[in-house]
Amino acid sequence: xxxxxxxxxxxxxxxxxxxxxxxxxxxxxxxxxxxxxxxxxxxxxxxxxxxxxxxxxxxxxxxxxxxxxxxxxxxxxxxxxxxxxxxxxxxxxxxxxxxxxxxxxxxxxxxxxxxxxxxxxxxxxxxxxxxxxxxxxxxxxxxxxxxxxxxxxxxxxxxxxxxxxxxxxxxxxxxxxxxxxxxxxxxxxxxxxxxxxxxxxxxxxxxxxxxxxxxxxxxxxxxxxxxxxxxxxxxxxxxxxxxxxxxxxxxxxxxxxxxxxxxxxxxxxxxxxxxxx
Ligand SMILES: [Fe+2]
Ligand SMILES: [Fe+2]
Numbered sequence: 001x002x003x004x005x006x007x008x009x010x011x012x013x014x015x016x017x018x019x020x021x022x023x024x025x026x027x028x029x030x031x032x033x034x035x036x037x038x039x040x041x042x043x044x045x046x047x048x049x050x051x052x053x054x055x056x057x058x059x060x061x062x063x064x065x066x067x068x069x070x071x072x073x074x075x076x077x078x079x080x081x082x083x084x085x086x087x088x089x090x091x092x093x094x095x096x097x098x099x100x101x102x103x104x105x106x107x108x109x110x111x112x113x114x115x116x117x118x119x120x121x122x123x124x125x126x127x128x129x130x131x132x133x134x135x136x137x138x139x140x141x142x143x144x145x146x147x148x149x150x151x152x153x154x155x156x157x158x159x160x161x162x163x164x165x166x167x168x169x170x171x172x173x174x175x176x177x178x179x180x181x182x183x184x185x186x187x188x189x190x191x192x193x194x195x196x197x198x199x200x201x202x203x204x205x206x207x208x209x210x211x212x213x214x215x216x217x218x219x220x221x222x223x224x225x226x227x228x229x230x231x232x233x234x235x236x237x238x239x240x241x242x243x244x245x246x247x248x249x250x251x252x253x254x255x256x257x258x259x260x261x262x263x264x265x266x267x268x269x270x271x272x273x274x275x276x277x
Contacts, residue, residue: 030166033234040168044109047167051233054226055167056110058235060117061131062158063103064124066096068134069151071126076144088187092148095180102173109169133214142195146207148188150215150251156181157219157247166234192258201260208255208262215251219244 030038041047047055070093077093080086104121107114126135133151138144159178165171195204220227222241230236238246245266252264 028168030234031164032237033166033232035166035234040171041166042168044111044114048233050229051166051235052110054230054233055170055235056107056113056117057226058230059103059107059170060121063100063107063118063121064129065131065134065155066103067100067121068124068126068129069096070100072134072136072138072147073144076138076141080144081141085191089144092184092187095184099177099180102177106169106173131218133211133218136214140207141191142200142203142207143211145188145191145195146204146211148184149192149254150188150208150211151218152181152184152188153250153254154215154218154247156185157243157250160246161236161238161243164234164237170235189254189258196258196260204258205260205262208260212251212262212264216244216248219247 028040030036030040035048044052044055073089073093073096076089077086080089100121104118107117107121110117126137129135133147133154136143138147156178159174159181162170163174163178165174192204220240222244224240227236227240231239236243248264248266252266255262255264
């Protein structure tokens with residue numbers, strides 16, 4: 001059986017077509033892209049051939065990042081400054097492991113190819129993972145805080161980008177994952193706020209400025225054939241450039257709230273003169 005099955009518009013969907021926002025249940029039909037109006041793809045076999053490799057790769061990359069972040073965090077289980085901080089790290093590690101588990105289960109939907117991907121995910125380490133953010137050891141507590149503040153916020157952006165995915169199991173996984181990433185970002189914000197109040201502004205600024213380009217790089221190149229296909233096919237809401245700009249807008253607001261002198265580049269958000277209005 002091929003991946004693409006014949007299907008027509010779902011006629012029994014009582015819900016109006018529309019977007020599935022964070023925390024909501026995805027409607028049964030695809031709400032965007034070239035498959036809009038069709039029933040959402042419930043299994044890997046239903047996913048169109050053009051989208052399946054992109055989806056498989058996306059799930060593999062995300063699952064690897066989730067599990068390798070556990071390797072980065074785990075040393076702090078016994079070294080975080082307070083018992084509350086140690087408990088918080090234990091909770092975050094549990095959440096990231098659960099995210100890895102959930103994504104590996106989705107990979108399991110992809111037959112032998114998915115099983116091989118799971119093997120690779122489980123073998124990934126801070127030395128082998130390509131994404132720079134997950135290769136850096138978190139030697140200082142301020143780096144843990146900034147990682148949560150900036151890199152987990154990239155995870156949050158990714159959750160938002162996939163929250164209306166045409167692959168239904170992925171869309172369904174997003175609300176809870178998003179809530180948990182939101183909590184991790186909240187922990188990072190709280191820790192950085194404490195550090196700023198304790199007079200460690202220079203450390204906080206230095207760490208944010210060091211990590212921000214790494215975080216921005218996680219969105220990939222401005223234009224990418226696979227990202228365009230992911231948007232056209234209804235997997236993602238936004239292409240790389242738009243997702244990155246939304247992220248930078250959020251970071252700019254967060255840094256302003258934190259009250260530290262970090263300039264966040266959001267220039268692309270201003271349309272060039274003479275452009276469409
Ligand atoms: Fe996560
Ligand atoms: Fe997280």
